[in-house]
Amino acid sequence: MGTVSSRAVNRIHVMAEIQGKPIRCLLDSGCDRSIIGRSCVPSAKLNPSTYELFTANKAPLRVIGDLDIAFTVDGHPMEASVSVSPDIEELLLGSDWLIRTSVSGTSLEGPSRWAITS
Numbered sequence: 717m718g719t720v721s722s723r724a725v726n727r728i729h730v731m732a733e734i735q736g737k738p739i740r741c742l743l744d745s746g747c748d749r750s751i752i753g754r755s756c757v758p759s760a761k762l763n764p765s766t767y768e769l770f771t772a773n774k775a776p777l778r779v780i781g782d783l784d785i786a787f788t789v790d791g792h793p794m795e796a797s798v799s800v801s802p803d804i805e806e807l808l809l810g811s812d813w814l815i816r817t818s819v820s821g822t823s824l825e826g827p828s829r830w831a832i833t834s
Contacts, residue, residue, distance in 0.1 A: 732794075732807060734787045740806040741789065746772075747810030754802040757783060767799050778803050 732741040739756050749767055762781025769777040779799045786795050787807070796813045 730789055732787045732789045734785060734807070739787070741787075742806055742808045743814065744808055745811050745814055747808055748812065750796050750798040750808060750810045750813045751777075751779075751801055751804060752783070752785065752798045752807045753804040754780065754800050755805055756807060757785065757800065760785075760800075762800055765799055769799060769801070777801055 728743040730741050730743065732739050734756060737756075749769060751769065760783055762783055765779045765782045767779055767782070769779055771777055778801050780802060781800050782798065783800055784795065784797050785807075786793065788794065794817065796807075796809060798807070
């Protein structure tokens with residue numbers, strides 16, 4: 717079980733690229749599990765998921781599978797293990813990815829700089 721969204725104070729938006737396609741990416745330290753919209757990876761082969769995810773208001777979020785993805789942010793290669801949902805339209809990187817990748821930001825409110833120290 718995991719939460720997929722949290723208060724706006726815990727969020728940073730960046731632009732990422734998956735297979736050369738630009739995608740909006742949300743870094744959300746209040747989210748337990750990283751997730752991507754099916755429309756972002758329409759032809760990707762999915763693995764069965766063992767996750768049950770909920771939005772911040774406790775509504776269930778449909779999960780149709782899991783996937784390991786490669787993407788870039790500002791030309792820097794990155795990877796994430798994500799659940800896939802037809803209910804969202806972006807890549808949401810949660811605390812699971814933030815901790816594994818050692819991301820730190822100077823501010824989680826408004827525009828900020830962040831560093832990856834993997």
